[in-house]
Structures are given as C-alpha cells and as structure tokens.
Amino acid sequence: MxxxxxxxxxxxxxxxxxxxxxxxxxxxxxxxxxxxxxxxxxxxxxxxxxxxxxxxxxxxxxxxxxxxxxxxxxxxxxxxxxxxxxxxxxxxxxxxxxxxxxxxxxxxxxxxxxxxxxxxxxxxxxxxxxxxxxxxxxxxxxxxxxxxxxxxxxxxxxxxxxxxxxxxxxxxxxxxxxxxxxxxxxxxxxxxxxxxxxxxxEKLSKAEAEIDWTKPASELQRAVQAYNPWPVAFCNFQDKPLRIWSSRVIEASTDATPGTVLAVEKDGVQVQTGDGVLCLTQVQPAGKKAMAAYDFAQARQLQGQLLQ
Known part of the structure; x- marks a missing residue:
C-alpha cells in the first residue's frame, strides 16, 4: 500500500x-x-x-x-x-x-x-x-x-x-x-x-503532580508512577520543590500527621499519608540530580520533619 x-x-x-x-x-x-x-x-x-x-x-x-x-x-x-x-x-x-x-x-x-x-x-x-x-x-x-x-x-x-x-x-x-x-x-x-x-x-499539567499527603498511600504511589517521566510527582521541603521519581507502599499504620517523615532506612524514606505509609526511594532536590532518598535524607536530619 x-x-x-x-x-x-x-x-x-x-x-x-x-x-x-x-x-x-x-x-x-x-x-x-x-x-x-x-x-x-x-x-x-x-x-x-x-x-x-x-x-x-x-x-x-x-x-x-x-x-x-x-x-x-x-x-x-x-x-x-x-x-x-x-x-x-x-x-x-x-x-x-x-x-x-x-x-x-x-x-x-x-x-x-x-x-x-x-x-x-x-x-x-x-x-x-x-x-x-x-x-x-x-x-x-x-x-x-x-x-x-x-x-x-x-x-x-x-x-x-x-x-x-x-x-x-x-x-x-x-x-x-x-x-x-x-x-x-x-x-x-x-x-x-x-x-x-x-x-x-485529560492532558497532564505540572500543577496536578503536587503530592497531597492526606490521600492514601496507594493513590500517591500510582501518581508517582503515572507522572514519571513527566511532569514528575513533587512535594515541598523547606519551601523548595522535591521531585519524587519512585516509591513504594508500606503496609503500616500510625496516627502521625500526613507528610511526616516516620523513618529513614537504607531502602528509602518512610512518609505518613492519609492512609498508610509511602516509602520514597528516589528523589530529586531543586537544582540537583536525582538520587537515592536515603542519600538525600542523610545530610538533612529528615526524620520527624514535615513534607508539604
């Protein structure tokens, strides 16, 4: 033809x-x-x-x-x-x-x-x-x-x-x-x-990729995967955007405020959500390359802080 x-x-x-x-x-x-x-x-x-x-x-x-x-x-x-x-x-x-x-x-x-x-x-x-x-x-x-x-x-x-x-x-x-x-x-x-x-x-927008920590961990996990490689899911830490490239859901339950960093482990940074825990595994701070979430956390005393 x-x-x-x-x-x-x-x-x-x-x-x-x-x-x-x-x-x-x-x-x-x-x-x-x-x-x-x-x-x-x-x-x-x-x-x-x-x-x-x-x-x-x-x-x-x-x-x-x-x-x-x-x-x-x-x-x-x-x-x-x-x-x-x-x-x-x-x-x-x-x-x-x-x-x-x-x-x-x-x-x-x-x-x-x-x-x-x-x-x-x-x-x-x-x-x-x-x-x-x-x-x-x-x-x-x-x-x-x-x-x-x-x-x-x-x-x-x-x-x-x-x-x-x-x-x-x-x-x-x-x-x-x-x-x-x-x-x-x-x-x-x-x-x-x-x-x-x-x-x-609907067409994707950068604004929709902002993480709302009050949502369930499973929903946020799907958002992280859906927005990779664009526009990339992100939250805010110390008034600067923190992009989230990969994550996984942890079966756990606490009464901490959504967005609270619960633990920093070698396999990731655990964050409380509206329902369950999301473990961030690869992140990208503003102006830097993507890195393991554990490496990002090391210099910042992240545990107990609030991601927004």
Whole structure:
C-alpha cells in the first residue's frame, strides 16, 4: 500500500520504522513544525522527522490541515491509507476521506476507555489492571472512530508511564502491520464504540503532580508512577520543590500527621499519608540530580520533619 504517515513524538517512531521495514511504501511523512528545545532553545526536528530524513522521505510540516493548500498537498499524494500516531493536528473531514482506505489511528488504550491526550498516564493513575493498543478508523470526533484491531497488556505494579509507553509503542508498531495485512476484512467487521463506557484522559499539567499527603498511600504511589517521566510527582521541603521519581507502599499504620517523615532506612524514606505509609526511594532536590532518598535524607536530619 501507498502510505502517508503522520506522527510527531517518540511514540510514533517505532510504528514508522515498522512500516519502513515492511512491504508497504511510505510515500510521505507529516509531522509537527520544528520547535525550540533544550537550553539553547534551538529549533529541533521531531523524532519522526529525524527518522524520515534518514530515509530520504518527503516531510510535510503544515501548521494546520484546514487550509486548501495543505489539503491539496495531501490529495496529490494519492495514498491508499494514512496512518496517524500522536500527530498533534486535527484531521478535518476532507482529509480523512482523501486516502482510498481512509485514515487509521494507533491509540494507546483499549477504547472506548481513555480517549484523549494522556491515556497511558491515566490508566496507571486510575489503577487499571490492563491497557493496550486500539487501531481505529478515524472520523471527525476525538478518538470516536470504529475499532478495527485491539491488543492488550497487563499493567504491572512496577510500571511507570515510561515503561508502559515503551511497551505500547512496540505493540502499536506490530498492531498496525497486522491491521494492514487484513485491512479490507477488518473494515467490514469494524466495531463501534460503546458510548456508555467512554472515559477521557485529560492532558497532564505540572500543577496536578503536587503530592497531597492526606490521600492514601496507594493513590500517591500510582501518581508517582503515572507522572514519571513527566511532569514528575513533587512535594515541598523547606519551601523548595522535591521531585519524587519512585516509591513504594508500606503496609503500616500510625496516627502521625500526613507528610511526616516516620523513618529513614537504607531502602528509602518512610512518609505518613492519609492512609498508610509511602516509602520514597528516589528523589530529586531543586537544582540537583536525582538520587537515592536515603542519600538525600542523610545530610538533612529528615526524620520527624514535615513534607508539604
């Protein structure tokens, strides 16, 4: 098939590579315009653009696909199908209808659960037992299209958003290859989404990553894992932010004020929560690199102090 690929971040790279390694012909790549990045704020190509240029693929970076000139470029490519993975631009109805077999989206959840921007993080934060990849026939709604193919994976107690992201990225790559191999048949059997089961994965914000020690330890643990690697869970210690990269729940009960450091052990710093104890294992003080929580505590006489 002649394929237009549309994607931008790291999550899109493995599916593009899988298509390049397949029998299909990637005829063009669409990605977000270059953005300032790093300390120097230099214009930086997206991970997808970098891979596309390595393979001498034509790269298109419109600010929008709503204007006629951009739509004419898509139409001129005369693609069989467009594969979309975390592209970041809305595809209007005219564009959705241009490829002969339409536009397919690789979505990182088991739809209709977790439509929207942050399905990986929200699945961890909510304590879901599993998540997966859905290949969807795109329509004009937000992740509302008919489902063509699904594959699931359990969410382990040790999964962070980073580890789950990496696993789902590889699963998405395999899923799109499997879907394309049987696309006309899968389209005939397409399954509509049950609107009564819809949940929305709202975009992440830095503000929501602030720890509220009155919440249960199990909920805070899921937050730490969901916000790793961004925006990273944090609390405040001596009026400075303390980022929390990893932690674990300890089965214990005290009547101490939530946020109180109960003990400093080599395997972590134990903090009272609204229900149970959270043991911080890796933290990052302001202006410093991440370190073992035990090392952070050593120079600060942390036991008995209050994290806020």
């Amino acid at each position: 002649k394929i237009i690929f549309a994607g931008t971040p790291d999550f899109s790279v493995a599916p593009l590579q899988a298509l390049l390694d397949s029998e299909h012909d990637v005829i063009a790549v669409y990605t977000q315009p270059d953005r300032p990045a790093g300390r120097g704020r230099k214009l930086t190509a997206s991970p997808v653009k970098q891979l596309a240029l390595e393979h001498d693929l034509p790269v298109y970076q419109p600010l929008s696909l709503r204007d006629e000139a951009a739509q004419a470029e898509v139409a001129a490519l005369n693609a069989d199908v467009m594969v979309v993975v975390a592209y970041g631009l809305i595809l209007p109805k005219a564009v959705l209808e241009m490829p002969k077999l339409g536009c397919l989206n690789i979505h990182a959840s088991l739809l209709p659960r977790w439509r929207g921007a942050a399905p990986i993080q929200r699945s961890i934060q909510s304590g879901d037992a599993e998540t997966g990849i859905t290949i969807m026939q795109m329509d004009v709604g937000l992740d509302t299209g008919d489902m063509l193919y699904k594959i699931a994976t359990p969410i382990s107690a040790d999964d962070s958003s980073q580890t789950l992201h990496d696993r789902l990225m590889d699963m998405g790559a395999q899923a799109i290859i499997d879907t394309l191999a049987d696309l006309p048949n899968l389209q005939k059997k397409a399954e509509g989404q049950d609107e009564s089961l819809v949940t929305y994965a």
